[in-house]
Amino acid sequence: MPKLAYLGPEGTFCEAALRIVAPDAERLPCASVTAALDAARSGEADGAVVPLENSVEGAITVTLDELARGRPLLISAEVLLPVEFSLLVRPGTAMPHIKRVYSHPAAITQCRNYLARELPDAVVVAAPSTAAAAQEVSSPGSPYDAAIAPAIAGEHYNLTELGSNIGDRDDTVTRFIRVSPPGPLPEPTGADRTSLVAFLRDDHPGALLEMLNEFAVRGVNLTRIESRPTGDGIGRYFFHFDAEGHVAEARVGDALSGLHRLSDEVRFLGSYPRADRISPELKRGTTGADFAEAAEWLARVRAGRA
Numbered sequence: 011m012p013k014l015a016y017l018g019p020e021g022t023f024c025e026a027a028l029r030i031v032a033p034d035a036e037r038l039p040c041a042s043v044t045a046a047l048d049a050a051r052s053g054e055a056d057g058a059v060v061p062l063e064n065s066v067e068g069a070i071t072v073t074l075d076e077l078a079r080g081r082p083l084l085i086s087a088e089v090l091l092p093v094e095f096s097l098l099v100r101p102g103t104a105m106p107h108i109k110r111v112y113s114h115p116a117a118i119t120q121c122r123n124y125l126a127r128e129l130p131d132a133v134v135v136a137a138p139s140t141a142a143a144a145q146e147v148s149s150p151g152s153p154y155d156a157a158i159a160p161a162i163a164g165e166h167y168n169l170t171e172l173g174s175n176i177g178d179r180d181d182t183v184t185r186f187i188r189v190s191p192p193g194p195l196p197e198p199t200g201a202d203r204t205s206l207v208a209f210l211r212d213d214h215p216g217a218l219l220e221m222l223n224e225f226a227v228r229g230v231n232l233t234r235i236e237s238r239p240t241g242d243g244i245g246r247y248f249f250h251f252d253a254e255g256h257v258a259e260a261r262v263g264d265a266l267s268g269l270h271r272l273s274d275e276v277r278f279l280g281s282y283p284r285a286d287r288i289s290p291e292l293k294r295g296t297t298g299a300d301f302a303e304a305a306e307w308l309a310r311v312r313a314g315r316a
């Protein structure tokens with residue numbers, strides 16, 4: 011039974027995602043995304059489940075930055091989890107008593123309209139996770155009056171739900187990933203995603219366009235691109251890419267080697283089945299058979315047989 015670290019404590023969305031991706035795994039709650047990934051890196055856990063992006067708020071940047079640096083980890087699975095937020099208080103607290111609200115930054119930003127409408131004067135403070143906020147609010151001496159967290163966290167920490175489904179949109183989805191130290195890749199399924207990070211070799215006009223071109227000319231569709239600061243000064247960025255397909259497929263493998271040739275460093279972050287099971291539509295000339303036929307043709311040319 012694998013042991014998987016996750017952003018705890020019990021009751022986070024991350025735990026719900028972990029239960030979907032690995033129902034039988036032993037769970038190791040951690041205080042932060044960094045701590046969960048470190049547990050996977052050190053061998054304290056066999057892997058970790060962490061949030062990567064949200065359909066409303068975008069990237070969970072701590073995860074992007076952690077995966078780009080330090081000991082490499084590979085993504086082996088993803089989960090799309092619909093997220094619904096509740097306003098949770100200690101029993102007996104009424105709306106007018108709420109002066110300080112506590113929650114994970116991604117939850118706070120997704121409940122902006124509700125907070126502006128219902129609690130315009132409340133101070134809103136960032137917590138390490140939604141369930142950490144609920145746990146804190148449940149302690150009698152807490153300086154916080156309410157937490158924004160999954161309803162299940164309210165049950166777990168004996169809180170009362172004063173508002174349910176308080177997110178600005180009711181179709182919000184968060185994408186979580188399972189990562190582990192490098193090892194055999196999941197087999198291609200025909201509906202896969204490949205994640206990677208690329209660092210520019212030198213800054214020049216069209217540098218990003220050249221990177222994108224490596225995907226475009228091989229018919230590889232991108233599902234996410236993100237620039238993140240390297241930390242080495244203003245204007246210095248590296249890039250995260252999610253692409254349709256598996257590195258074992260010719261067009262994806264070729265695009266990655268092209269990117270490798272023109273980048274300072276490419277860090278491969280994994281090829282794994284897409285949670286939505288959507289297969290890419292391949293343009294004529296970009297299928298595996300097309301690449302194989304072209305390689306055979308080139309071999310004939312080189313052998314003087316064309």
Ligand SMILES: O=C(O)C(=O)Cc1ccccc1
Pocket residue numbers: 017021022023024025061064093114116117138139140141184
């Ligand atoms: O804090 C949690 O419960 C998490 O899993 C992180 C998070 C927070 C808000 C939306 C999605 C994920």
